[in-house]
Amino acid sequence: MKGSGSTKPLSGMRDFLPADILRRRHVIRIVEQVYESYGFLPIETPAIENLSTLLGKYGDEGEGLLYRVLHRRDKLSRALESDSVTQKDLSSEGLRYDLTVPLARVVAGHRGRIPRFFKRYQIQPVWRADRPGKGRFREFFQCDLDITGTGTVLADVEVLHAASGVLQKLGFTDFRIRLNHRELLTSLIRRAGIPLELEQSALVALDKLDKIGEQGVLDELGKRGVSAETASRLLDLAGKKVNAQGAGVQIDGEELDESGTAALERIREILEAASTGPAADHLEVDLTLARGLGYYTGAIFEVAVPDLAGSLGGGGRYDGLIGIFGGESVPAVGFSLGLERLLVVMEERGMFPELSTGPDVLVCGFPDVPHSLLLKVAMSLRQEYARVELFPEPGKKLGQQIRYADELGAREVVIVGMDEISRGVLQVKDLSTGEQREWTWDPDGSAS
RNA sequence: GAGGGAGUAGCUCAGUUGGUUAGAGCGCCGGAUUGUGGUUCCGGAAGUCGGGGGUUCGAGUCCCCUUUCCCUCCCCA
Numbered sequence: 001m002k003g004s005g006s007t008k009p010l011s012g013m014r015d016f017l018p019a020d021i022l023r024r025r026h027v028i029r030i031v032e033q034v035y036e037s038y039g040f041l042p043i044e045t046p047a048i049e050n051l052s053t054l055l056g057k058y059g060d061e062g063e064g065l066l067y068r069v070l071h072r073r074d075k076l077s078r079a080l081e082s083d084s085v086t087q088k089d090l091s092s093e094g095l096r097y098d099l100t101v102p103l104a105r106v107v108a109g110h111r112g113r114i115p116r117f118f119k120r121y122q123i124q125p126v127w128r129a130d131r132p133g134k135g136r137f138r139e140f141f142q143c144d145l146d147i148t149g150t151g152t153v154l155a156d157v158e159v160l161h162a163a164s165g166v167l168q169k170l171g172f173t174d175f176r177i178r179l180n181h182r183e184l185l186t187s188l189i190r191r192a193g194i195p196l197e198l199e200q201s202a203l204v205a206l207d208k209l210d211k212i213g214e215q216g217v218l219d220e221l222g223k224r225g226v227s228a229e230t231a232s233r234l235l236d237l238a239g240k241k242v243n244a245q246g247a248g249v250q251i252d253g254e255e256l257d258e259s260g261t262a263a264l265e266r267i268r269e270i271l272e273a274a275s276t277g278p279a280a281d282h283l284e285v286d287l288t289l290a291r292g293l294g295y296y297t298g299a300i301f302e303v304a305v306p307d308l309a310g311s312l313g314g315g316g317r318y319d320g321l322i323g324i325f326g327g328e329s330v331p332a333v334g335f336s337l338g339l340e341r342l343l344v345v346m347e348e349r350g351m352f353p354e355l356s357t358g359p360d361v362l363v364c365g366f367p368d369v370p371h372s373l374l375l376k377v378a379m380s381l382r383q384e385y386a387r388v389e390l391f392p393e394p395g396k397k398l399g400q401q402i403r404y405a406d407e408l409g410a411r412e413v414v415i416v417g418m419d420e421i422s423r424g425v426l427q428v429k430d431l432s433t434g435e436q437r438e439w440t441w442d443p444d445g446s447a448s
Numbered sequence: 449g450a451g452g453g454a455g456u457a458g459c460u461c462a463g464u465u466g467g468u469u470a471g472a473g474c475g476c477c478g479g480a481u482u483g484u485g486g487u488u489c490c491g492g493a494a495g496u497c498g499g500g501g502g503u504u505c506g507a508g509u510c511c512c513c514u515u516u517c518c519c520u521c522c523c524c525a
Contacts, residue, residue, distance in 0.1 A: 008516080008517090011517085061524085062523095065523090065524090098525085126525085130524075131523090132517095133518090134518090134519080134520095135525080136523090136524075140525065141525090142525060143525090208522080291524090292523065292524065309520090309521090310523085310524060310525070311524075314524085314525070336525060337525075339525080340525075341525055364484085366483065397482095397484090398483055398484050399484060399485065400478095400485090402486095403484095403486075405485070406486055407485090413484085413485085415483080415484075419483085427483095427484085429484075431485070434484095
C-alpha cells in the first residue's frame with residue numbers, strides 16, 4: 001500500500017477494531033464460562049519474564065523464537081563497551097513464550113497462598129518471533145487451564161473435558177483429540193534401538209508422520225543420525241494399531257518394557273474415565289503424536305479440525321516443570337486453546353451469532369435544541385437502554401443523522417425537537433420497521 | 449528455514465506492443481424549495497501507480513535491488 005507502511009502494525013501483530021473485539025469477546029466469554037464451571041479460577045502474569053525463567057524449557061526451536069528485551073542505559077552501554085559481547089550480556093529478560101512456564105513459576109513461588117490442588121485458567125497474549133501465516137501470529141492469545149498438585153487420571157480427564165466443553169459450546173462438532181504418552185514414546189524409541197541422546201530428535205521427526213509421510217520421516221531420521229534400520233523399526237512400531245477395546249489397551253503383538261506398559265495403562269485409564277462427557281467421542285490414540293515443547297512427561301494431547309493445518313490447542317502432563325523452580329516437585333497437567341485459531345476457523349465457517357456494534361438508540365436533535373437538553377434526554381434514556389449514543393453534531397440535517405444511525409446499526413433513533421419538548425414528548429423511530437411513535441418525557445422525570 | 453503469487457484511490461480491481469492532465473465500481477463528503485434513513489438523480493474530494501536505482505525523448509507498463517502482504521511446506525496455539 002502506502003510507501004512507508006507506518007500505519008500498519010508490526011508483522012504478525014494486529015489492531016483489533018470494535019467488530020473484531022466483539023468476536024474475540026464472544027469466544028473469551030464462553031471460554032471463561034466453561035472453565036469456571038469446572039472450578040478453574042483466573043490468574044494473570046506479567047508479559048516480561050526473566051530469561052532464566054524462560055530458557056531451557058521449550059527446546060531449541062522454541063528458544064530461537066523467544067523475544068528478548070534489550071538492557072537499557074548504563075547496563076547496555078557497559079555491555080557494548082566490552083570486547084566480546086555475547087547475547088547474554090545484552091539481555092536478561094524476554095517476552096513470555098507461553099503461559100505454562102509462568103504458571104509453573106507462580107506455583108513454585110506462591111506455595112502456601114494457593115490451594116493444594118490449584119485449578120487456574122489464564123487468557124493472555126504470548127509472543128513468538130515466528131513467521132506469520134494463516135492462524136499464526138507473533139502476538140496471540142492462549143486460553144490455558146491447568147491443574148497442579150495432583151497426578152491423577154481424574155485431573156488429566158477434567159482438563160480434556162473442559163477444553164472439549166469449550167469447543168462444543170462454541171459449536172465445534174468435528175474436532176479430534178489425539179492422545180499419546182511421552183513414556184510410551186520413549187519406550188518405543190528404546191525398543192527400536194535408537195540411542196537415548198537421539199530421543200528428542202526422533203520424537204520431532206516422528207511427529208511429522210501425518211504431514212510428510214513415511215519416507216519423509218525416514219529421511220528426517222536419517223538426517224538426524226538415526227540408522228536406516230532402527231528408523232524403519234521405529235516407524236513400524238508407531239504404525240502398530242493400538243487396541244483400545246474392552247478392558248485393555250494393547251499394541252498389536254509387541255512386548256513393552258515396564259514404563260511403556262505403565263504408560264499404556266495410563267492411556268487406557270484416561271479413555272475409560274473420559275468415556276462419557278464432552279471429550280468422549282473425540283479422543284483417539286495416536287502413537288505418532290510427540291509435541292514439540294520439552295517439558296511434557298506424561299500424557300500429551302493435541303486437538304485439531306480438518307480445515308486447519310495447525311492445531312486448535314494442545315497440552316499434556318508436565319510433572320517435572322514446577323520443581324525446576326525450586327522446592328518440592330509438583331505434578332501438573334494442562335491444556336491450551338489458541339484463541340485466534342478458534343477465531344480463524346469460526347470466521348471461515350460462519351459460526352458467530354449476530355454481533356452488532358451499533359447502539360440501541362441514537363439521539364438526534366435539531367439545531368435549536370439546547371445542548372443541555374439533548375444531554376438530558378440521552379441521560380434519561382440510559383435508564384432504559386444499555387447503549388445510548390448522542391449524535392454529536394445537531395446542526396446536521398435530520399436525514400443525515402438518521403442515515404448515520406442506520407450505518408451504525410442502531411435499532412432506534414430518538415428525535416428531539418422543540419415542538420415535541422413543549423408538548424412533553426419525544427419521537428421514537430424504529431429503524432427496521434420505520435414505525436414512529438411518541439413517548440411522553442419531561443425534563444425532570446424520565447421517558448416512558 | 450523452503451517454494452509460489454501479488455503490491456495502482458479508504459475497499460475490489462482495470463490500465464492494450466512503453467506515448468499527452470492515471471480510470472471504473474463500491475465507499476466517503478455535499479446537494480435535489482429550509483424537521484425524517486436504507487431507493488434514485490446531480491456534484492465533489494481523494495493516488496509521488498509499495499520504495500530506490502537503471503534503460504529511454506518519454507516508464508504504472510521494460511531491467512536490477514529492496515520492502516510488505518497472501519498461499520503452500522516446516523513448526524506450533
